Amino acid sequence: MPTSIKALGTQGSDQPIELLTIERRDLQPDDVQFDILYCGICHSDLHLAHNDFGGSRYPMVPGHEIVGRVTAVGSEVKRFKVGDMAAVGCIVDSCGTCPACHRDLEQFCSGEGGTSLSFNTPDKYLGGVTFGGYSQAYVCKEAYTLHMPEGMDPAAGAPLLCAGITVYSPLKHWGAGAGKVVGIVGIGGLGHVAIRIARAMGAHVVCFTTSQGKVEDAKRLGAHEAVLSTDADQMKAFASRVDILIDTVSAPHDVNAYLNLLAIDGSMVLVGLPNEPLQVGAFNVVKGRRSFSGSNIGGIAETQEMLDFCAEHDIVADIELISADRVNEAYERLEKNDVRYRFVIDMATLA
CATH class of the missing domain: 3.90.180.10 (Medium-chain alcohol dehydrogenases, catalytic domain)
Structure with a gap:
């Protein structure tokens, strides 16, 4: 029974x-x-x-x-x-x-x-x-x-x-490791684990967050650098520099600002689950042969x-x-x- x-x-x-x-x-x-x-x-x-x-x-x-x-x-x-x-x-x-x-x-x-x-x-x-x-x-x-x-x-x-497998899987699949710059968008339940895993894989880890408090917490979590994404000058400094960008945000947001951070052949991987469609500008992926992808656990x-x-x-x-x-x-x-x-x-x- x-x-x-x-x-x-x-x-x-x-x-x-x-x-x-x-x-x-x-x-x-x-x-x-x-x-x-x-x-x-x-x-x-x-x-x-x-x-x-x-x-x-x-x-x-x-x-x-x-x-x-x-x-x-x-x-x-x-x-x-x-x-x-x-x-x-x-x-x-x-x-x-x-x-x-x-x-x-x-x-x-x-x-x-x-x-x-x-x-x-x-x-x-x-x-x-x-x-x-x-x-x-x-x-x-x-x-x-x-x-x-x-x-x-x-x-x-x-x-x-x-949270762990959701970020580990794309980091492994897209080849995070030594010599790669990995960006993490959002420092929350997924993002804070992604920082630690990417760092352990040997990548150079850069965090992007809208919270000044989380900018200050990023290095404790293992990030090499942290960027306040609402600051246009800070974002511009990372244009075309990021190889793999893990997007953990589950709220509506502008992905185009982050696509422009990707290096040639860079990939932005969505693992968050916004409940509204996201708009992607064609030129933001055509330029640099960039990819906007997704991953699920x-x-x-x-x-x-x-x-x-x-x-x-x-x-x-x-x-x-x-x-x-x-x-x-x-x-x-x-x-x-x-x-x-x-x-x-x-x-x-x-x-």
């Missing part, structure tokens, strides 16, 4: 986060079950809870930056045992047979049913939709469950399950690679650990960008 547990969720786009009771499926032979210790709050949790992109389904339990301790494993599980630290990010299933899955790009699965996400997608086992990590426990197929590296702070490491193997890379380089997120009863307050503050730099829920407080 499915197990009933406590969770935090919402009944509608205009409703607060509240205490709910949900069900987790019976343990299947290839499943890992774990008690959730910490769950990060991602900006996309907020967008989906508020139905900013359309298609949200309720009741909804958000959360896809999930870390916990294994309490049971199925009879066919080989890589986990009771007591291990485990994690689940955005992806909990895919078809496994399409061209994307064969390339370990489960996030782009084109097979029947597509990618199953940790919340708000059809639940193949119980019906309805999947419920996320704002809850007491999780059950996931072993193939989509990740190992949290030993010694990593599990609370500060939780945001890496989304990463596959399971790459996510594990990212966790191991971050553990090797002592990279975690800057977090504000909150109790379960403060999630609505956190959402209100997140809408105002009032966090440095990621909220994480201590799920023990749900009990």
Whole structure:
């Protein structure tokens, strides 16, 4: 029989986060079950809870930056045992047979049913939709469950399950490293992790922010240089100098000012999720053979690679650990960008 547990969720786009009771499926032979210790709050949790992109389904339990301790494993599980630290990010299933899955790009699965996400997608086992990590426990197929590296702070490491892989994947794909200038647009939940990862890859890191306070914080985070993007003279000084530009901004903004920072063959990669279309001037990409691209999280193997890379380089997120009863307050503050730099829920407080 499915197990009933406590969770935090919402009944509608205009409703607060509240205490709910949900069900987790019976343990299947290839499943890992774990008690959730910490769950990060991602900006996309907020967008989906508020139905900013359309298609949200309720009741909804958000959360896809999930870390916990294994309490049971199925009879066919080989890589986990009771007591291990485990994690689940955005992806909990895919078809496994399409061209994307064969390339370990489960996030782009084109097979029947597509990618199953940790919340708000059809639940193949119980019906309805999947419920996320704002809850007491999780059950996931072993193939989509990740190992949290030993010694990593599990609370500060939780945001890496989304924020970390979202920036690691494009930095790796577009070749960040020694001899490259990497620009980071926006110093928030994604941007502050991107600074640390790009620096660890050996790149020269330049931050672009509208906040003077974050200009001052950028070097603490690992940036070599920081630019106040509202200052035209500071922006002009970096024209045609940046090889890879990671745009983490999830609000409407003018991307053309940043495209002009790209060197010849430079790429600007959008990883933020503005809920309005962005306009791109043709001459801003034609000149210099520049590219405006996008990237969306990463596959399971790459996510594990990212966790191991971050553990090797002592990279975690800057977090504000909150109790379960403060999630609505956190959402209100997140809408105002009032966090440095990621909220994480201590799920023990749900009990």
